[in-house]
Amino acid sequence: MGNYGTNIDEKWQKNWEESGIYKFDENNPGEKLYTLEMFSYPSGSKLHAGHWFNYGPVDSWARMKRMQGFNVFQPMGFDAFGLPAENYAIKTGIHPKDSTLKNIETMEKQLRAMGAMFNWENEVITCLPDYYKWTQWVFLKLYEKGLAYRSEAPVNWCPSCNTVLANEQVVDGTCERCSTEVIKKNLTQWFLKITDYADELLQDLDKLDWPEKTKAMQRHWIGKSKGAEAIFKVDKSSIEFKVFTTRVDTLFGVTYVVLAPENDLVDGLTTDEYKEAVAKYKDDAKKQSDIERQSITREKTGVFTGSYAINPINGRKVPIWVADYVLNTYGTGAVMAVPAHDERDFAFATKYNLPIERVIEGGDSLPYIEHGKMINSSEFNGLSTNEGKEAVVKKLQSINLGGWKVNYRLRDWLVSRQRYWGAPIPIVYCEKCGTVAVPEENLPVELPYDVEFSPDGKSPLSKSPEFVNTTCPKCGGPAKREADTLDTFVCSSWYYLRYPDNKNSEKAFDTEKINRLLPVDMYVGGPEHACMHLLYARFITKALRDMGYLNFDEPFLSLRHQGLILGPDGLKMSKSKGNTISPDDYIKEFGSDVFRMYLMFGFDYSEGGAWSDDGIKSIGRFVDRIERILTSCREVINNSENDKTSLDKAEKALNYVRHFSIKSISEDASKFQFNTSIARLMEYTNALSKYLSEDVKNAAFLKDVIVDFIKLLAPFAPHFAEEQWNLTGMNFSIFNEKWPEFDSNALIKDEVEIAIQVNGKVRAKINIATGLSDDEIKEIVLNDDEVKSLIKDKELKKIIVVKGRLVNIVAK
Ligand code: ANZ
Ligand code: ZN
DSSP states (O other): OOSOSHHHHHHHHHHHHHHTTTOOOTTSSSOEEEEEEOOBOOOTTOOOHHHHHHHHHHHHHHHHHHHTTOEEEOOOOBOOOSHHHHHHHHHHOOOHHHHHHHHHHHHHHHHHHTTOOOOGGGOOBTTSHHHHHHHHHHHHHHHHTTOEEEEEEEEEEETTTTEEEOGGGEETTEETTTOOBOEEEEEEEEEEOGGGGHHHHHHGGGGOBOOHHHHHHHHHHHOOEEEEEEEEEETTSSOEEEEEESOGGGGGGOOEEEEOTTOTTHHHHOOGGGHHHHHHHHHHHTTSOHHHHHOSSSOOOEEEEEEEEEOTTTOOEEEEEEETTSOTTSTTSEEEEOTTTOHHHHHHHHHHTOOOOOOBOOSSSSOOOSOOBBOSSGGGTTOBHHHHHHHHHHHHHHTTSEEEEEEOSOOOEEOEESOSSSOBOOEEEETTTEEEEOOGGGOOOOOOSSOOOOOSSSOGGGGOHHHHEEEOTTTOSEEEEOOOEEOHHHHTTSHHHHGGGTTOSSSSOOHHHHHHHOSEEEEEEOGGGTTTHHHHHHHHHHHHHHTTSOSOSOSEEEEEEOOEEEOTTSSOOOGGGTOOOOHHHHHHHHOHHHHHHHHHHHSBTTTEEEOOHHHHHHHHHHHHHHHHHHHHHHHHHHOOTTBOOOOOHHHHHHHHHHHHHHHHHHHHHHTTOHHHHHHHHHHHHHHHHHHHTSSSBOHHHHHHHHHHHHHHHTTTSHHHHHHHHHHTTOOSOGGGSOOOOOOGGGGSOSEEEEEEEETTEEEEEEEEETTOOHHHHHHHHHHOHHHHHHHTTSOEEEEEEETTTEEEEEEO
16 A cells, blocks of 8 residues: 555645635636536535535546636535425424534535635535525515516425425426425415526527537427417307417317316306316316326316307317316417327317318328328418418418417426525515515525424414514515525525625625626536526526626536446445445545546546446555656656666657647546546556666656656646655645646657558558658568568569558459
8 A cells, every 4th residue: 555545635735725725816827717516505414426526526627727727716615505404404303504504514524625626715605694695685686677576376386395396396297306296286476587588598508518418408498389379269259369389280170179277268168067067177187287287198188168269260160178188387278179180189089079180181190290281271272381380370460360479388487485494585565565675785684593494384484473573664664574485596596606706795796706707617517407507597697687787698608417426236326225435434545536536537427327446446556556656756766877868769658658648638638538537647657667667767858757747647636646746856736837738749659550451351560660651661561571471472463551550462
């Protein structure tokens, strides 16, 4: 075992800390590089391998960038409000504030032991009043702009978490956090109007250097759909309604229309005869999740209302049904059904014996859902789907019964929560003045400590009279505070704006400063945030920009996701499976650099994989080997007896590896390809070892070569490299050194290996000097003893040279 271990880690952490070398100052030389890892949730279970996999390699990337001349800003903080702490409190009786602050203390210690260049002086902790004061300010700004509003709506309710959820927090009909099936409840809640930005959120994705998959997920979530609206009048009634369709060319094929059970028009449309059946159906529909309702395979159900609607294009009377496969929250909550050309309508019509009429030519069987020529559509017959859409819309426009329409799947962001551990919503309800925003000078609305927070579906804060009862900021009369708190995703939607100016007590941030330091240049975190945090943060940035607080459009220019580190069994780590890896134990045994380097070498960064003890042990041996070899190199360098100054074959070979490593590592590590970067370091180590076996060595040259080696190693093994740097007699700190640049001349090899093909088969390989002409090469090849014996007495028919690779000989 070598000398490297936690003692070395501690030594250099102390030096870095005391010298303050990583302190960020925007006036430092170099282009600013805002490197950000998604901040941690302070849980009781400490830092796990996943945190390490997120933060360690990104710190290595940032260290390389620093050496390449960037002025790196890499802050860290805690996303400290939220349900886990509150649920833990309910279980144990420990107040969420106490447990959270204690967890933060532990995690900070662990994060420091990682030896990353975190700018701790810029830390933010979202549950502290000096932060959430400004979360409340952000909310108020949105409210002033009409981007925050309160409304009654059927919302997602998790019966286990006892709170409403945003659409983004409902995964396959279940709660994102606890997997309980989510139900619908009609509640008055606060929403943020993210839909105002739907189109820009979609368009600007094209500008971002983000994983394609993540962009695709956001595109799908925003769900822009271009179609048309058509107005159907209800027969013998003054009621009319719109339908949204992406296939207006099929308008002649409508044989019935469907309203969502929740559509407000349903009761007014239903005739007495059908009232009972419809009422019962509406009741049943409440119990179904949107996902179930939209499933193609699920058995369709529905009821007739007794009323008819008039098709605007041909005046035909069609029955109006109510069915839960139509969602009230999309489009107009009403659908024109074309069973011949839509799968769901087809299944429904088949089940209820409704007519099915083909209006698009093509395919053998129904439903035919592709494009084609219009038929059975009077004057439109013969038009293609696209021509037909234009023509039908034109007609609808001319009779004022429809037009083009764009719809989005994205819904406004529901941000109020009936829970305790969150930022109070800074709103007051006054009997006289109604809904009143808390004035900025009265912020923060502090979260009281002594509150009964066991959840029962009512906001815990509503049970605290000291909190709820207040006076109206407008009229001074009695008023009540909003007792819901903000979803933690609101806290995390703007934290990257606070980091650079975290001590500002006058403002959330200084606009000019933030405009200089943002956007974030590199953002790294889990892919699970694709349609939540990453969407919300983009929206908040754009909204603040429109209010004049920011001058950039996007918060995160580049984004990378780390993969998942699995247990040794290949399964997701979990306490119950007993397959968790505790970083602390390994770090104690191997040192933090070995842990970090193993994560970087053992896995593709964006893929992750199964943990292996053998893997980390072999990295431990690699570090020991480097230590031994560098020690020997230093002995050679310090003992200049059998010194030479020329660069001969051995030096050239080593120099090649040196410059090849510089080139490859610079390229690969910048692309987050850390595993291949470390593989190059291993080759470099081998080349050094080989050179040590030479009889005579060039000490000055060797010194340069190990200086470069230690620099290349530094980002990946920061403590160990700093120690080696010091032992080599260099000045503190290696992280103030310039990253080496490769010399392309060193990469031109004097000789190349060429394959000799005889009659189509590779028979030999010979080394040939580079830069020779074809004729010179032919001559060398034909005079080679091995080649001579291959041809023997055969007659040479043909010889072809493929430069740098191959010589092809045909001999009979
Ligand atoms: C008639 C039609 C004929 C349709 C046809 C499709 C094929 P996207 O792409 O998702 O926007 N639709 C509209 N509103 C709906 C609602 N609230 N709930 C369920 N389905 C709804 O899909 C638009 C299509 O989904 C619309 O076009 C409508 O069915 C249906 F051959 O209208 B279509
Ligand atoms: Zn839940």
